[in-house]
Amino acid sequence: MSYMATKRCSSPPFFVYVCLVLFLGPNLAALCTAQVQFSYSGFRATDVTLDGVAAVRQDRLIQLTNTSDVKGYAFHPAPLRFRRSPNGTVQSFSVSFVFGIQSDFPDVCVDGMSFFVAPKKSFPGAFANHFLGLFNDQTDGSPDNHIFAVELDTFMNSELKDINNNHVGIDINSLRSVDATMAGFYDDENGSFTNLTLSSGQPMQMWVDYDAESAQVKSTMAPLGVDKPRRLLLSSVNNTNLSDVLEEPSYVGFSGASGPLTTLFYVLGWSFAMDGPAPAINITNLPMLPQGHPKARSLVLEIALPIATAAFIAAVGTAVVLLVRRWLRYAELREDWEVEFGPHRFSYKDLYHATEGFKKKHLLGAGGFGEVYKGVLQASKLEVAVKKVSHESRQGMKEFITEVVSIGRLRHRNLVQLLGYCRRKGELILVYDYMQNGSLDKYLHCEEEDKQSTTLLDWTQRYGIIRGIACALFYLHEKWEKIVIHRDIKASNVLLDHEMNGRLGDFGLARLYDHGTDLQTTHVVGTMGYLAPELLRTGKSSPLTDVFAFGTFLLEVTCGQRPVKQHGQDQQIMLVDWVLEHWHSGSLTQTVDRRLQGLYDNDQANMVLKLGLLCLHPLPTSRPTMRQVMQYLDGDMPLPELEPTRLNFNMVSMMRNEGFSSAVMSYPDLTTSIGTFSGLSGGR
Structure with missing residues (x-):
């Protein structure tokens, strides 16, 4: 870990100092503090100021979130002056950071994280979920925010005009990005584009540069260990003159926000420079992301244990009976058209174990619609309400599942989140957030x-x-x-x-x-x-x-x-x-x-x-x-x-x-x- 803050002022002779005071006046202090840079490879608790659920772990990682529906922040402790004089323009600056995103489910991740510049070290009233802890439905888009951010968004929210569920966006006072593109990088040798999955659980490096002369934000990214690509991933087409946005002084930092499913956002390293390139992050000193994925470990156990058990069964007939029973217990009804709904479909096996086989002790209610059970998903430990509804025919089922998936995209703090569905013969199962x-x-x-x-x-x-x-x-x-x-x-x-x-x-x-x-x-x-x-x-x-x-x-x-x-x-x-x-x-x-x-x-x-x-x-x-x-x-x-x-x-x-x-x-x-x-x- 290293930290460096430079003030480009030498010790002049006394008469020179007097002249500077007389002619430069209050601008002297601004000139002496204009050149600021720092670099971290791993963090100590004293290196950053934290808010929300964010924490500096013992392994020197900043962890912004720790469960579902939360938000966390990490700030550079001191405010920075982005202008040389009170009425001057915002200077060029450069940022580099290494991050990692892990989800309970490899294919499902909500919601995202951001690097930001903001006038304060607090965001009162800001929502988690798709507002990333920066705004709420009333403040989003207000010019009074004075916030610039670069978002790493892992959920497609139509209300905010997101392009997909895996993108980088440039934000000015709003989560409706002024420019956005799919996460990835261009190969320096052949110029081909390689997609990067933000929620892959692998560390990645991000570079963000603001050019004061052209008033443009330029950004690129790459897997950790790959040099900064020469070709930009994103260069703001719209005018992003931060002189019209930022207040003086402002704070720099990171925010992370999770939705109904637990998603963990980490920062491993960070460097910043005013009016110059950000110092290179020493990647050899970076901490490691937590290894292994709960879902992956669960799948290994689910596959390995039946195989190990079958090895000890001498009688082939007994093994066949056990396998047939297992298949019937977890059998699902799947049709080709359901492939497009992907992560909105839960496996019946996961729901069966979550409710301990739909035992009566977990029954929350029953009626003409069927029954509702409380469950805990084993991989994520997420509490859910599982509703079983009978259906007798396929008539209209595709249209209904389409509506279920569409309604699952509804995101509002006063709606119970519909997480997904599962189907068996004669039975439809809906999965909701559990309200305790x-x-x-x-x-x-x-x-x-x-x-x-x-x-x-x-x-x-x-x-x-x-x-x-x-x-x-x-x-x-x-x-x-x-x-x-x-x-x-x-x-x-x-x-x-x-x-x-x-x-x-x-x-x-x-x-x-x-x-x-x-x-x-x-x-x-x-x-x-x-x-x-x-x-x-x-x-x-x-x-x-x-x-x-x-x-x-x-x-x-x-x-x-x-x-x-x-x-x-x-x-x-x-x-x-x-x-x-x-x-x-x-x-x-x-x-x-x-x-x-x-x-x-x-x-x-x-x-x-x-x-x-x-x-x-x-x-x-x-x-x-x-x-x-x-x-x-x-x-x-x-x-x-x-x-x-x-x-x-x-x-x-x-x-x-x-x-x-x-x-x-x-x-x-x-x-x-x-x-x-x-x-x-x-x-x-």
């Missing part, structure tokens, strides 16, 4: 189901969950590349993570039952109390039917009551009608969950209840969009002033006015038809 605090409904209705052991959610937590689910629906309806209609929004489909943040689950699952189905059928798709009138009449879903269900969800969370409550043997009370009655009588806040004992924001609760009623308007065109709902919840737009008489609708009379038959309006019949579906999309 379970579904929201057990907290809202704990007095009915478990009065002693369930934690009561306070108003701040409830409002945070409401806003989170609204944000997720806004993303599904308007911010993703396609429109996604959830179709079964309810408390049991809202799951709580370790911080009690609400995440919407089961999005898209209902589509399995829609392929090849007549959308005009009278079989009701949804859950009683959440069904929009037009959905009951036509069977067709839209974003506004989601808004209707979200309105019921608002009342349910605020009141702590189920959407439909049995009263006696033959009578059912609709929650919306009960809330409307209190609004008519001027006692709307009396509907707020009594268990809160008055500890809530009165104006906020009133607004949420009225917003819920507005979302439940029988006319679809009178309901707000989720964009408007977010504006109401964030206080960016006042809620429309509505008199109770203008929302004086009773569910039964409302359906009659909409032209529903008596069979559809019959609550027992409706409950029966819904029961077959509500199990399909239960709350796990």
